[in-house]
Amino acid sequence: MERSRKCRWTAKANIRRNNCLSLVVARLEVRAYVTLLLLSLCREKKRRRVEELAEKMAVDSGHGGNARDWDGRWNHVQKFLERPGPFTHPDFEPSTESLHFLLETCKILVIGAGGLGCELLKNLALTGFRQIHVIDMDTIDVSNLNRQFLFRSKDVGRPKADVAADFINRRIPGCNVVPYFKKIQDFDESFYRQFHIIVCGLDSIIARRWMNGMLMSLLIYEDGVLDPSSIIPLIDGGTEGFKGNARVILPGMTACIDCTLELYPPQINFPMCTIASMPRLPEHCIEYVRVLQWPKEKPFGEDVPLDGDNPEHIKWVFQKSQERASEFNITGVTYRLTQGVVKRIIPAVASTNAVIAAACATEVFKIASSAYVPLNNYLVFNDVDGLYTYTFEAERKENCTACSQVPQDLKFAPSATLQDILEYLTENASLQMKSPAITATIDGKNRTLYLQTVASIEERTRPNLCKTLKELGLTDGQELAVADVTTPQTMLFKLHFTS
């Protein structure tokens, strides 16, 4: 835990003072930087190739990668890599080395082995990528089987990452998918640094932001100038029913997840007064049972939280919701709706995932091979009515909390309370933190002002919420360090007192 909260911002204080220079750098054409990035990938390819040749000469290479290949296997890929063309990236050089890089050297990390993940693994493996790592913290559920095609009913209950890796490795000879049945937060910089490209097929905005923050923390600035070799491209895909999007993020260069937070539709949360006393829709009745009745009645025992995957729990909520609904003459409470509301289920179908994963995999291929100019930088897809795609360049936010390096300010009166700051951190549209933990150096000592995620500390620091900033001993110009699930790095804020 300590490691993930290590703050690199202090170390970069010198660089921040040169931030006008980095802003200049940021304003340069993205295309120039894409070129630099691809050049550095090319350099990397050549460097590794030289290394491997040296290794091969030293070790007896009786069987190499090619023994697993058969005639014509990579024809489909070679046409792109070994022939010049009018639409390739300006720095593309056709060669037979590119295929070798794809097959033997390029290391890809796939995050998520669900709807998008299964498709991504298939696409990447068929394109020739062999060093693929995949992280997924979930196990397989029956409702996954309508689209997560690497899983069968006999696999229900097993970790998705393991089963997916197994299937791909067996179906695509030579492919070496390495699975991790873990959370992305279980890994640190040293793990993520080893990958050339990272592709996300996540179902959570928080996880996306965390990943985004992690890649930002890997960036190296020398004298305020970004070192392109520290950039790991992030391809991010998302789907919901018949809609989806795919985007290419070059950390430090193009718009990141946090730059475009407003693009994500707000989560539907019904107001408490509606749920508590004025329900109108069946959903309101279900939320009432979930949020108010369950904690009160504890139907399955003390400290037993509502588990959306437990059919007995859902049955209880369903029955109680029906009772509540009939009190108010509301119709429409069904088992399916109950489950949907409790689990916040998003409808899903195989085809949307296939389209978005295909777009993402195409971008991975383009970047790894420099065969074409990558997507710049956001694709939206919708097939509710006909087929619709829209491509645009999402812009960087000048004061983005994740990627701009612009120090974040907090402007509050000394009479404001810590609670006011907490609310700002969670409700501000660009921050949208979930459960921020605030620490500060006061009188030379590092103090935790408030922390929610550990019950004992929460209890101890709760009284601070009502205290004013002055009472807490905070001073004008003071730095506050904030940690939250939405970012792997602690964020520094500068406190400015207003009158």
Add this chain to the structure above:
Amino acid sequence: MAQSAAGKSNKEQKYDRQLRLWGDHGQEALENAHVCLINATATGTEILKNLVLPGIGAFTIVDGHKVTGEDVGNNFFLSISSIGKNRAQAATELLQELNSDVSGNFVEESPDKLLDNDPEFFHRFSLVIGVQLIESTCLRLAGVLWNAGVPFLVCKTYGLVGYMRLAVKEHTVVESHPDNALEDLRLDQPFAELKNHIQSYDLDNMDKKDHSHTPWIIVVAKYLEKWYNEHNYQLPKNYKEKEAFRQLIREGILKNENGVAEDEENFEEAIKNVNTALNPTKIPSTVQDILNAEGWKNITAQTPAFWVMARAVKEFVENEGEGKLPVRGTIPDMIADSEKFINLQNVYREKAMQDASVVSKHVESLLQSVGKVCVYKSKKKCKNAAFLRVVRCRSLADECSVELVNKDEITSCMDNPDSEMVLYLMLRSVDRFFQQHSRYPGVYNYQVEEDIGKLKLCVNSLLQEYGLNVNVKDDYIHEFCRYGANAIKMITHQFVPFNNTFIYNAMSQTSATFQL
């Protein structure tokens, strides 16, 4: 089927996420369908995968080719052990394995042979998907399917370009699920029951709690009455009038003893919704077209259900509906106390049910007049009367005929020489190339250089034949010689009727739909 808690079958659990999109009736339609795929290429099997996983009833693969090493390299549903075997059979095995609810079949035959010996073979399918077909086969098959009324989906992937063409005489859509449909509130022409309900409210004599929890629909209706009195029964029409109307509502917000406006969210909602709530109730043009469709004016015993329904709706509109469609019956959620909301909702719901049963009666009498009995449920169709859609795609024969080719569409798109239309022209030219040389351009490295010139000749002859005065950049000709006959899969199948040509460019990640 295994049962689990709360009686949910295994199938219901498995398909849960998709049932939330198209419902049980949609799933039923899927499970009654039998799809034919011609050519088990990577694109073809990918399309089938997306049909097998959600539980299509059955599929049949028609393919006369043998599996090659190259096939196995780019196709997830072929393995090394299938090299040399018939491709239809090999792919069926690995696709079948995805979902035991689905029945998989294969025919080890080329489509040309089938067309020679047994063209009616194709009549049994709900949909035929043709992948990487050469032009002559494609046109032959298209003719057979068009006459048999079987929808035909043509797919081609060529390098980083994807192409889909839907050919179906007429495809009817009952539930189009539009993303942003306007509500059907009838505030401009309230039906009797709605009028009575509105009358039961007296905004000027309510206590604060009731006043603040009156549905905005009632608020707008009440203030509309006031407005009518002062404006000669005319709806607020332009921006100025709507603004004045909003102000009228704003003035109705209760004030406390100091004259400061109270917090009345329902009034804020009313003000916000003025723009759309006062839209005159009218029948969308797409539905008008359906109701006035010439082809189905006379109902016979063979008339499809959709058109009997359309005719019944038309009779409703001309009689009981007084020029309006059956009431939809739903209202959006809004700030209100439960009782007021439910009561208002029920007014709309009951009217919708009433209208639906009137339409049902029309359906019954129409069917009786041709000696048939009504067996299907019309309620669902009535709720969605405003969302009925018909898609008619031109035949491939028309698209390719010199007289009927859509010159205007092609030439106007090509005003931008980088429009996806150029990819369409290139695909047509590549087909020509195959016709002349029995192979695709640039299969082998040594051919690329020469083929660029040959392909250019094909492009020019195509443009000349159709009298298309457009310029195809050499870059595209070069690019298409690069691909050879290969494809990296990127298009998957959607059951949404796009009309009628869809082109996807993975180089730029853009796409376009054309009607050709």
